[in-house]
Amino acid sequence: MNATLSETTASGKPGKKGCGRLVLLLSFCIPMLLLAVGFVLQQVHPFGDRQILVTDFWHQYYPFLRLLHEKLRSGGSLLYTWDSGMGTNFLSIFAYYAASPLNLLTVLVPESILREAVTVVLLLKIGCAGLFFALFLRGTFRRDDFSICLFAVMYALCSYILGYYWNIIWMDTVALLPLVVLGLVYLVRDGKYRLYVVALGLSLFTNFYIGMFTCIFAVIAYVCLCVFYLKPAQLPGRTIAMLLGSLLGGALAAIVLLPAYYALQLTYSVNNIFPTTVQFYESWRTLAADLISFHEPTAKDGLPNLACGVLSLALMGPFLRSASIRIREKVGAILVLAFLLISCNCNVLNYIWHGFHFPNMLPYRFSFLFSFVLLTVGYRAFLAALEEKFKVWDILAMLVMAVLVFAVSYNVQENQAVYWSVAVMLLYAVILLLFFREIFGKKLLYLSLSIVLAFEMFQNVKLGTETVSTSDYLSYPTQHEEVESLLAQIREQDDSLFYRTELSSWYTLNDPALYGYHGLSQFSSTANESVTKWMRAIGVPASEAGNRYYYGGGTPVSNAFSGIRYLISRSGSVLDLQEWQQLASEGACYSYQNQYDLPVGFWTAASLQDYAAAPDGNPFDNQNTLFRLATGVETPLFTRMEVDSVLYEGADATKNGYGSYTYQADAGAETRKLQYNYKLPVDGTLYGYMSLPNGSSISVLRNDSFAGSYNNGNQGYIFPMGTFSGSETASVSVSLPADSVTGTAMVYVYQLNLAALEEGYAKLQSGGIQITEFTDTKLSGSLTASQDGLCYFSIPYEEGWQAEVDGVKTAITPIGNAMIAVPVTAGTHTISLHYCPKGFAVGACATTGAVLLLIVLAVIEHKRGKPFLQPVAAQQNVKEIIHNDAEDTET
Structure with missing residues (x-):
């Protein structure tokens, strides 16, 4: 064993504490710094006018983080919120989106710089990933020199993190994985359970979804550690300790796990079908080629993010060659890597890993486990070769790996990425050769490796931040000052304890949480499926599979039964002046009050309990039924209008029934438009419904003149068209996208019976x-x-x-x-x-009990002066623990 390893004690404490602290500090700071430079290059505010909010970070994570920030600063309850989905279980949202302890830091800043604070929190999470991996290497291999920093940086900036960092809610658990595995090492090897329990509990608390992957991997890691460390007689005791520790870790997080579990039972995602046949997604060569550096990571859809630095690939050769690494270690490592790789390519295993569910976008969400194992194996090989002064066979093994990487990746991955990856692998081999020839000392070795690694990681960071991209900082949220001013005016004039507001058209799918008002819209993985069906049935844009429902205009019925009292338009006046009375304006924004407003609770006839939402039915028929059962008014509230004429440009359509059309677009046409014209028999107010996936905005015309427009969206919904006289022609027009060849359009137009509305509204209002x-x-x-x-x-x-x-x-x-x-x-x-969320009381008791039990056990152990479990080899030398003897090698 070389001098550096000899500096560690049998207990695993590093010999040079100052050096160890510096290495840990660098492991924390370097990944943060490199990613921060990437953000600066992308002109992220305050270094430009961009921000890191994209995709679901833009639509979901930041609005919910803003909501958490508001609750923390105002002392609001974390159990429920009225600022999402007409009211929803906030604890389940917190558990899925915002449970990171680092989010508590945002309470120190005002909302005006919350986005900058969230960016800093993300950088801290990336830094923690490096720090925790360094702690894992130090504790597992009892090493305390700069080598652990090299591999820590590769973990913190692996392609999984660089492709998915925008999914900020996952990063805590990815960062905590090394501590969970280190806790297992301590449990199996040293009989110390506390780190495993606390790290696992924290992992499940911060994000139970990714924490599920950690739990599965903990079982795999435990089996491997038992094979590496234990004798058969020690296995039962350690297994019981591991099971009890896992239960205790789960109990620590039970305060969020149990309410989240019950909330998820109400969502669409619980309805999934196990695959009936085994299929493989990609060729194995394609997957293997994805292991190299210098190519774009998967940010939304694509291959699994497996790359974690080519040094770990290059060291696979020395790992397999080294005589000082036991056969059982090699077999265990190869089996685990193979299993994880197969899991990324097999539909059945992929389905099981994701909690018996196929995810929507962001595939292979567990692939960070592969990077963790590959880097651990690489570090094991690095240590073995370092102790043997890098024999010539290690250099040859690295060269063989470089040749294999080139052969597998060439013309499969981007060739430029192949050239750079192979070149860097050769540079690593040359540096280690110079160390082997004693031309380089250890300091120069680490300096040279650091320079090459910094270049590789920086290029990967640059590609990652470019691939993930950014969004505009100044326009988020759009017209915020105007909307905030109108909301403030509404609060001043309305002293009611409770009312709801909405925006006439959506900006994000969580506008109430983003702008801060009691509203209807919600886009969340914890969205209640039954509520989503209710919304879709009454013509609100909604999707059970999409976990969303959001405001799109509505009618007096849908607004009354949703408690919408105020409306804010950010794009001029609304069309339905029969229902909405203008209150104020700020720039291009207008506020309105509902003339048929009903409070959050009101009397209805008992027959309302017979209402059954029919989400696949005609939403106007559903509203007629809802209104009739609630009020007893038998006169239909909405009467359908027949199409008077149609106008097709660059397309043709066939009518299948009322409102149902199959269209065929002309591939060569510059303009593709469907327009349906209606003539009113008498003066009246009209409402339209359109369902046309992938269509552009919906236009409402009055006598062929533009009156207003609506977002088309991917979900059909009811929208106001305005009040027309009997002499006017009302039209609904939609442009087809360029890539739309054929499809189905649903177009309904109904007239409101004002007398029936007034009669029924009077009953409900009273x-x-x-x-x-x-x-x-x-x-x-x-x-x-x-x-x-x-x-x-x-x-x-x-x-x-x-x-x-x-x-x-x-x-x-x-x-x-x-x-x-x-x-x-x-x-x-x-x-x-x-x-009170279902499961909260039991979960809170379980968490409290787990904390108290840990304290009691710690006190008892302190008095005993030793852990409950006996260390595997308390008197063994480190070399005897992590290396084989000659007899074991032969075996």
Whole structure:
């Protein structure tokens, strides 16, 4: 064993603490610095007018982080929020999107610089990935020199992180993986369980989804460690300790795990079908070619992100060649790497890894495990070769790996990436050869390796940040000052304890969370499927598979049953002036008040409980049914309009039934447009519905003149067209995209029966609830019912809600399995709703109990002066632990 390894003690404590601290500091700072330089090159604010918010970070993560920031600074409850989805379980959102302890740092800054703070938090997470991997190498191999920094940087800047860093919610658990495995090493080798328990609990707490991958990998790692370290007689005790430690780690995170579990049972993602046949996605050569550097990582869809620096690839040759590495280590490493690689290419294993679910975008979300194993194997080979002064066979093995990389990757991966990767591998081999020939000392060895690695990592960072891209800083969120001013004016004029507001057209799919108002829209992996179906049934743009529903305009019925009192338009006046009365304006933004507003709770007929949402049906028919059952008004609220004429440009369409058309576009046409014209028999207000995937914006015309437009989106929805006289022609027009050849369009136009609306609205308004108390988790008020019926609440239903009527606990009657209603008798009543997420109480008790148990165990161990478990080889030399003897090598 060389001098450096001899400096470590049998207990594994480094011999030079100052050097070790510097190495850990560099492992933390270097990845952060390189990624920060990448952001500067991308002109990320304050070094330009760009920001790192893209895709779901833009639509989901930042709005939810802003919501968390607001709650932390105002002291709001983390259990529920009214600023998303008409009200939703915030603890489940927190568990999935915002549970990183580093997010607590954002409470120190105002919202005006929250995006910059989030960028810094991301950099800190990347730094932690490097630091924790360095700690893993130091604790596992009892090494404390600069070599651990080299491999730590490669882990923190592997292609998985560089491709998916925008998915900021995953980075904590990816960073914590090395600590979880180090905890397993301590448990198996040294009988110390505490790090494993705490690291696993923190991993599950910060993101239970990626934490699931860590749990699966922990089982694999445990088996390998037992093979490497334990004798058969020691296996039962260690296995029991591992199982109990895993349960204790899960209990530490139970305060978020249990509520999140119950919330996920309400989502669409629980409905998946196990693959019936085994299939492979890519050729094995294609996967192998993805291991090299200097190419774009997968940022949304594509191959698994496996690359983690070509030094780890080059060292696979010395790893397999080295006589000082036991056969069991080589076989174990190859089997684990092979299993992870096969998992990335086999549909069945991919399905199982993702929790019996095929993910939407961001494929192979567990591929960071492959990088972790490959870098660990590479470091093991580096140490073995370093101890033997890099024999000539190690250099030859590295050259063989370079040849193999070229042969596998050439004309499969980008050839420029192949050339650079092979060149860097050869540089590494030359540097190690110079060390082998004693031309380089150890300091010069590490300096040379660092220079080459810095070049490689910087190029990968540059490619990664370019691939992930950025978004405009100044326009996010769009017209924020104007909208904020209008929201402030609404708050000043309305002293009600509770009301809802919405934007006439969406910017993100989480505008209420982004702008800070009680609203309807929500795009979340924890979205309640039953509520999404309810929304889609009444013509709100929604998708169960897409985990989203969001505001698109609506009708007096959908707005009333959603509790929308105010509307803000960022693009001029709205078309439906029958329903909306203008209040104020700021620049191009206008605020409106609903003339048919209903409070969050109001009396309805008992027959409303018979309503069954039909999301695949005609939304106007669904609204007619909902209104009739709620009010008892038999006159249809909406009457369909027949098409008077059509105008097709660059396309033709065949009518399949009312509102259903199959179109065929002309491939050579410059303009492709479908237009449907309607003539009113009498003056009236019209509402349209269009479902045309991938279409452009919807235009509403009045006598062939443009009146207004709406986002088309991928989900069909109802939109206001305005009030027309009997002499006018109303038209709905949509342009087809250039790549659309054929498809199906659904186009409905219905006229509102104003007399029926007024009659029904008067009945519902008379039984509106007067809110007397409102918090994040409680709503109380008084209601006067003219007759027996229901108090309907425009609040999504889930089991966490409990109701009291006149102080007596009352069973909730879910409407359409989606919205809350409480039975009431004729007369005046006080109604209270209380919320606590299902599983929270049990989870909180489990977490508290786990913390107390850890404290008690620590006190007992302190008094005993030794751990409960006996170390595997307390008196063995490090060399005897991590190396084989001659007899074992022969075996």
